[in-house]
Amino acid sequence: MEQADGLPLPVPSTALFTDHYELTMLQAALRAGTAHRRSVFEVFTRRLPEGRRYGVVAGTGRVLDAVENYRFTPPMLDHLREQQVVDEPTLDWLAGHRFSGDISGYPEGEVYFPGSPVLRVEGSFAECVLLETVILSVLNHDSAVAAAASRMAAAAAGRPLVEMGARRTHELAAVAASRAAYVGGFDATSNLAAGFRYGIPTVGTSAHAFTLLHDSERDAFSAQVDSLGTGTTLLVDTYDVTEAVRLAVEVAGPGLGSVRIDSGDLLLVAHRVRQQLDELGARDTRIVVTSDLDEYAIASLAAAPVDSYGVGTQLVTGSGHPTCSMVYKLVARASGDAPDAPLHPVAKKSLGGKLSVGGVKWAARRRDANGEAEAEVVGTGPVPPELAEHRLGVELIRRGRTVGREPLAAARDRHRRAREGLPLSAAQLSRGEPVLPTERRGSP
The missing domain is CATH 3.20.140.10 (nicotinate phosphoribosyltransferase)
Known part of the structure; x- marks a missing residue:
C-alpha cells in the first residue's frame, strides 16, 4: 500500500x-x-x-x-x-x-x-x-x-459529490468506504485518512458546534472567514436560514464561496436561498446540501439550484x-x-x-x-x-x-x-x- x-x-x-x-x-x-x-x-x-x-x-x-x-x-x-x-x-x-x-x-x-x-x-x-x-x-x-456511489453519481448528473460518512461506520471501514465511493464517482471525502492513504481530495469547513461556540452567528462567520478566506463554505441553518444568508454575504461579501444547508425541505430551502443570494449580489456563491441524502433524494433535487451534495450514512452502508x-x-x-x-x-x-x-x-x-x-x-x-x-x-x-x-x-x-x-x-x-x-x- x-x-x-x-x-x-x-x-x-x-x-x-x-x-x-x-x-x-x-x-x-x-x-x-x-x-x-x-x-x-x-x-x-x-x-x-x-x-x-x-x-x-x-x-x-x-x-x-x-x-x-x-x-x-x-x-x-x-x-x-x-x-x-x-x-x-x-x-x-x-x-x-x-x-x-x-x-x-x-x-x-x-x-x-x-x-x-x-x-x-x-x-x-x-x-x-x-x-x-x-x-x-x-x-x-x-x-x-461503490454501487451505491455509482447510482448517486448518476442521479447527481455531473454535480460534485462529497463522501462524509466516517462517523456512521467503523473507523477502518470508513477509509475503505471513501476509497470505494471515489471509484464509484464521488469527487472528494471528509476523511483525512482516506486522503492520506489514497490521495483522494479532502474537504470540510465547520459544523453547527462552531456556530454555537460563538456569542453570535456573525461572530462565528467572521471568525471562519478571517481564518479560511471568503471562498469558504458557511453553514446557514443553525438558527434562521434567511438571516444567516444575509449575515454570510454581509461578512464575506458577494465573493462568498458557498453556503451549506443541512436540514429542512431541501428543495424549497435551496430555491429560497438561491433567490436571496442573487438578490444580495452573490450570484456565484454555490449551494451545498447535506442531511441524510441517498440516490432518491439526490434525484428529487435535480431541478433545484444545488451545486453539490454531501452524503454520509446511506453511502457507507450501501444505500440499503x-x-x-x-x-x-x-x-x-x-x-x-x-x-x-x-x-x-x-x-x-x-x-x-x-x-x-x-x-x-x-x-x-x-x-x-x-x-x-x-x-x-x-x-x-x-x-x-x-x-x-x-x-x-x-x-x-x-x-x-x-x-x-x-x-x-x-x-x-x-x-x-x-x-x-x-x-x-x-x-x-x-x-x-x-x-x-x-x-x-x-x-x-
Whole structure:
C-alpha cells in the first residue's frame, strides 16, 4: 500500500482476517496429502441486490494489499498454538507460507452482473482456501459502497459529490468506504485518512458546534472567514436560514464561496436561498446540501439550484444493500497430484438455489453495432473469435508477484466509461432486472 506521496505505508498482517474453518480445512488437507493439489476458485454473485441494474467491482487494490501482507507472524502462530486451532505440522506450514499462485479478474471500476467471474484465484488448494474470507470481506464491502456511489453519481448528473460518512461506520471501514465511493464517482471525502492513504481530495469547513461556540452567528462567520478566506463554505441553518444568508454575504461579501444547508425541505430551502443570494449580489456563491441524502433524494433535487451534495450514512452502508452477496467457490481442481495434471471442473449442487457452475471461466461483454453493451457472456473452453477483443479479465498477480496494480484514478475513470457504455436504463432508480442479461457458453 502507498500513501499519496508514493511512500510505502506499514500494513499489518492480514493472515487472521479469516475464519477458523479455513485453517482446519488446511490441516485436514495437509494430512490427506491433497493440500498441494492445483485448484481454481472464483468469486461471483448469483444475483444482484434487489432492484439494482448492475454491480461495481471495487476493492481490487485492497485485495492486492491483503494478499501481499498475508503473513503469519510469530505472535499469531503462538495464539493459534495456545488456542489449539491447528496442529504443529500445520503451524510449521503456516510459518513459511507466502502466496505463490495467480490471481486475475475484472479490473477495478468495471461493472458486473450475476454469474460474472469477478475474481479468479489459482494455486494450491492450501494457499487459495486461506484467502477466501479476506477477499470476500473486501470485495463485498467495497463493491456495495461503490454501487451505491455509482447510482448517486448518476442521479447527481455531473454535480460534485462529497463522501462524509466516517462517523456512521467503523473507523477502518470508513477509509475503505471513501476509497470505494471515489471509484464509484464521488469527487472528494471528509476523511483525512482516506486522503492520506489514497490521495483522494479532502474537504470540510465547520459544523453547527462552531456556530454555537460563538456569542453570535456573525461572530462565528467572521471568525471562519478571517481564518479560511471568503471562498469558504458557511453553514446557514443553525438558527434562521434567511438571516444567516444575509449575515454570510454581509461578512464575506458577494465573493462568498458557498453556503451549506443541512436540514429542512431541501428543495424549497435551496430555491429560497438561491433567490436571496442573487438578490444580495452573490450570484456565484454555490449551494451545498447535506442531511441524510441517498440516490432518491439526490434525484428529487435535480431541478433545484444545488451545486453539490454531501452524503454520509446511506453511502457507507450501501444505500440499503451493505453487501453484494459475493461467494468464493472451488470451480476446478487437478485430477491428480502431478504438477501437470489436467484441471477437472467441480461444482456445488446443493438445494435452495445455491448452485455453482464448474470450470474455469472467461467473460466478455458483447456490444451492438453502436458500441452499446447488450450482454454479459460467460463461458468455459475456447473464446469465440468475435468476443476475443471484448474479454473483461486482467492479470493481477502472477506466481505470487503483483502485476496489476494501478492508480486509483484509473479505476475511477474506468467505471465512468463502463457506466456510460451501458444502456440508458442502467441509470433508472426504479426496481428492475439487471440491465444486461448473462449468457453462458460451453458450461458443463
